[in-house]
Amino acid sequence: MTPARTSRPGWTARLLLLALCVALMLAPQIRAFPVPQADLVIDKATFSLADGQDERVALPHIWPRSAGYGPTQARYELDFTLGDTPQDPVYITVPAVRHHLAGTINGRELIAVGVIETWLDPSGGTARRFRVQEGALKVGVNRIVLTLERRHGAVSGYLSTLYVGGTQMVVRDHWSRAFGTERIRAAAHAMHLVVVIALVTLWSGRRRDPAFGWLLLLSAANFVVAVPNETNLPPAFAFLKPYFVFALPAFSFMAIGLSMAVTGMPVPRWVRVSVLGMPLALVLVAAATGGPRPLLAFTSAAISICAQFTAGFITTRAYLRQGGWEVGLLAIPFFLTAWYGLRDIGVATGIVDGGFLFSGFVRPLTMLIVLVLLMRRLTFSLDEIDRANETLRERLSEREAELAALHEKERQRTAQLVREQERQRLMHDLHDGLSGHLVSIIALSERHEADREQIERAAREALNDLRLVINSLDIGDRDLPLALASFRERLERQLRRMGVQLSWSMENLPEVSGLTPAHALSILRLLQEAVTNALKHGPATRIAIRGEAGDDGAALLVVENDGRNTFGDGKGHGLDNMRRRAERLGGHVKLTPTHAGMRFTFTLPAALPEAAA
């Protein structure tokens, strides 16, 4: 559950955890119970065990070994003398007693206060309080007869000193209220249930984390066994009680599994097997040998104590090596269970003095620590998420900045490329047209007898070509009609000047796609040349230019004139040149004689090739 940490715990943390653990271990020794503010203390009794002989004993009193194993009953007779009969209600407080206690005073039943024995099995030790019935006391010697009944198990009976007093004693006696009130025990069960539900939720959402699985197993199993064990089962199920002790090793091996999972160690197979195997073996042995025996109970307890110590050592070692105070914290319930277990064996057998068995009290503490562990894990995960988010955000913004820079670079490069291409094209176009014309103008002017008309014609051609180039700059895809219209505008003026009639119609021209400025320029230049040739070679008086639809969506530009022999024999250098240029556009040109003159047909594909013509 907790990933390996590299930071080792500081000495303060270690000492704090150690101190906490030791304090909890020693708690039962340091503090027995507070002495109630009593009017009368009874510390002597006449004790007799199951119809045995009477014996004068001092309180607190532990049953002798002769009490043996299993259900048995003991009787205490306690006498005290009163000089006066009290007016106020009288109470008897028993700060510690093991097993079921009932009694009479002067033959009248003592009324138990604050305890309904449903949630509390008194065999582990409890505080009791009785109210003396009105009129039961008398002046002189009064006799209390107490019955202490053990219903199961080997835990010896225990009776502490008795305190007799009025309302004042009861009001101030918080001890008895705490240890005698079954509601507190019930609250512990409720808390346990809450933790189990929380773990079920966690585990069902995150099964790949073995620590959650072990935590859930331990908590749930413990709940299932501990609750009936610590409460008074209905008589029909009471026979189960002696077997509960055999479940202890299961919990202890679960503790080992949990400690290994939490510290990131692989849980060996034998641990898993022992969880079920060990209790099963003990129960089988008990069944085979005719029921639970103290020796078997002791063996079971001993095995689980050893296993708990082991779990404690595993977590402590991991804590000391890898850090993580919550791992160190988890060691505490392991050690406490083991330690209290040892002590309880002592108490139960009368070796150690004490009224309460403390193993049962570790359970709420364990649940608390589990809660802390879970919350700690939650905050750790949230921190991890925050950190991951932060890292992601940082990386994202870095990446975005990188991309933006890259994009900007690319954009600049593209823009530069486009500019460069456009510059190249313009240079190329101007070189092809304008500069050629200008050079020929110079050449013409330098002749001795400069032909003004020729010069003018060359200059006008130069200007025309410049207009073609500039006009084609703004031509986009499917703009062929526009390019042609601009061309027509110029051509009209040019032809009118020469007295040539122009008839123009592009209404039937199909759409041509993939048009670039370069394409447009090539097309217009071809048309211009066709017109120029018509004017130059066949002195035309009428020129008709029209758009037509060809096969496969091809666009035909037809130039007809009434002049003759427009291109000589049709195999001239000029026409070859035009053919090549048409082919580069994916089209072709054709020159055919008509009855009135020549027809020049320029065929363009429906989609122009991508490469600039």
Add this chain to the structure above:
Amino acid sequence: MGEGANVEGRPWRILLVEDDQPVRERLASLIEAWESGELVGTCDNLEKALAAIETKELDLLITDLKLPDGSGIEAIRRLRLHRPKAEAMVISVLADERTVLTAIEAGASGYLHKDADSIDLVEAITDLMAGRSPISPGIARVLVRRLSDRQEDGAQPAPGPRPTLTPRETDILWGIAKGFTYGELADRLGISRQTVPVHIRNIYRKLEASNRSEAVFEAARLGLIKL
């Protein structure tokens, strides 16, 4: 418009503004050779042109835009202000869209190529004075784009009033931008061929008006004048 002038039997009084001497002389000689034109003056810079506009009675200003001391646009504006009945025409080598549209928005009604010969010149002037304006497909396309741009971002009204064209005018602009000839357009729209350039003139007048009100709007926005 100025058509009445010639009805009186008086030639059009023309002021020519062109800084390039050969071109100026060439165009001047073309005008002088034309019986319906009377050259009242030639100027080679803006200053002289502005002075001439104020002092001379004019029917038509023919001006180059690039003058050594300023832009011919100024001369056109001055003419429209002082002699609203007179017409203006720009001379341009390439008659490219930007040049022509700037002049039209300033108040010019037509344009003339610098290499125009006598026929071109006479036709251009005659048409212009008869209330007809020329338009090239390129100019039509620029106008169509401008108008449709405006329609597209209709949610965000452009500053100042904009020309509102009649459907007929819009059809004509679209048609020319698509490459139709006046004749083809006239056939399609069921109007006479001679009406098309009259519509163009109306479009130009609207452009000028909207340009002027836009200038006023812009000036008001900048706090230069108070409305």
